[in-house]
Amino acid sequence: MSIVIIGQKIGMTQLFITKGLAIPVTLLKIGTCAVTHVQEMEEYTKVQIGYNVTNPNKLSKSMIGHFAKNNLPCFRYLKEYKNKNSGQFNVGDIITLKHLQENEIVSISAVSSGKGFSGCHKRHKFSRGPMSHGSKNHRKPGSIGAGTTPGRVFPGKKMAGRMGNNKTTIKNIKVVKIDQENNILIIKGSVPGKKGNIIYINKS
Template identity: 70%
Template sequence: MSIGMIGQKVGMTQIFDDKGLAIPVTLLQVGPCTITQIQKNENYSRIQIGYKILNPNKLNKPMLGHFARKNLPCFKYLKEYKIKDTENYNVGDIIKVKDLKEKEFVNVSGLSSGKGFSGYQKRHKFSRGPMSHGSKNHREPGSIGAGTTPGRVFPGKRMAGRMGHRRVTIQNIQIIKIDSINNLLVMKGSIPGKIGNIIYINKL
């Protein structure tokens, strides 16, 4: 399998290897995904896959026509992947976790957990000021600019603001175990996002 898959984060647990060492793992429920579109270009081709069948009443007319032209059910999530060769793929083919292999390394992307509006210490790992009674700079940022010249704050200054809820890609995550019956993947380590978040798997 050279194209990616879409799944959902189930949760985290731990398993023990042959030496008795605890390995933190994340459970992902991946697929089955359906190929909904194939576009061929000169340099590369694109394959669109769909995940989670959706009630047609929740889609607009352009999306309904997109699925109706190919006699496919409606899907809630769509994702395109680049691919060099499309000869082995057809619209309507179903991709399952059995196409992956154990001990294989993949990239996993997802939305990280949102932390809301966070301060300097939490967001940028700033060190705090003195905690003595006379100090009035416990968790403040300190100076943020130079003075008369340039007389402004440069764009991109690390300050308080929204933290998390951004797309994060974890590279080279190993597949520990595959459960083809329940469409589950056991991945080594952590995966971005909360339980129930949609994740995207891309094979290296």
Template identity: 60%
Template sequence: MSPIGILGIKLGMTQIFNEKGDCIPVTILKAGPCTITKINNLTDTYRQIQIGYDYIDPQKISKSMIGYFNKIKTPCFRYLKEYKIIKEESNKFQVGQIVTIKSFQIGDLLDISGISIGKGFSGYQKRHNFSRGPMSHGSKNHRQPGSIGAGTTPGRVFPGKRMAGRMGSNKTTIKNLKIIDLNLEENIIVIKGSVPGKKGNILYLRS
């Protein structure tokens, strides 16, 4: 198992059937190949390894990023990600090395991070699972918040009060997702269950 992770994108979801005939919901990911772009010394015991994913036309990025990639003498990448590992494990990596899904095996457990799907401005019931009020007998409190604080003292609403607002579009990590299948030629990983984000979302995979 590789001490560093890999980047990929979400292709979509489907379902497969195992040998017992059980239906398993799975997510299809395209992970890698990634290129190690930089290795830095953080301390005497730790190293910082940066990987790049998804080649991009230099005309589509800023001049400062073009200068950065020219300095480290690598192609231009759309995404960069840094990992912190111990010094002994960093000896097996070098700048320009290609990282693929060959380090993964069927049955391994992965932690996958990404930006969750944005739900827009949502109310109390959807965002915080609040209970609604009565829906009949003259009730005028159906989906309202109710009291949001005391009156004269303190005379304000405390920060962090659970109220309606923007929901989703946050960095989310789902742990211990099992690898069901691998396609090394196409860099495809089949994961049991769902992963954060929508189709085409960038994901960070780590064992």
């Protein structure tokens, strides 16, 4: 059974367990997710879910028609995934925290925090050069391999550039506690992105 739930990152704190240990946890606000589209395929089923009801004026006419076709409110975020179990979800079904349990293992995907333009040492963990007075190679990238042959720099060369702001997935995260009344999920460890970032919880 594969389920995807969309939520929002609140922040981090710590919890004390019965053994007296303090463990770092992340609080996630899980909004009500609704199934907006279901398409049956030969080997799997495509399930599309929506999150965060928004004003129709902020969407295109095609998206408004997509929701109006199934008498659904307009959602700001959509996520489509594959489900191997046919007939498990129908259009209009609500996906909540009841589909998760404590001590369960999940995977969380989100966009990592942007670090801006960074040098090769910070971006790729390069080692610095000698810091002595005569050295002129303290934090330089070094040779980039563009000699007579091949006469160019190969794509993908590790150099300075934009760091962060990429989709990141952290697997095997443990669910510590579930607050059904406030729709808050407490997981162990950290989650990519800053406060208020949209996260996708994948239960395989």
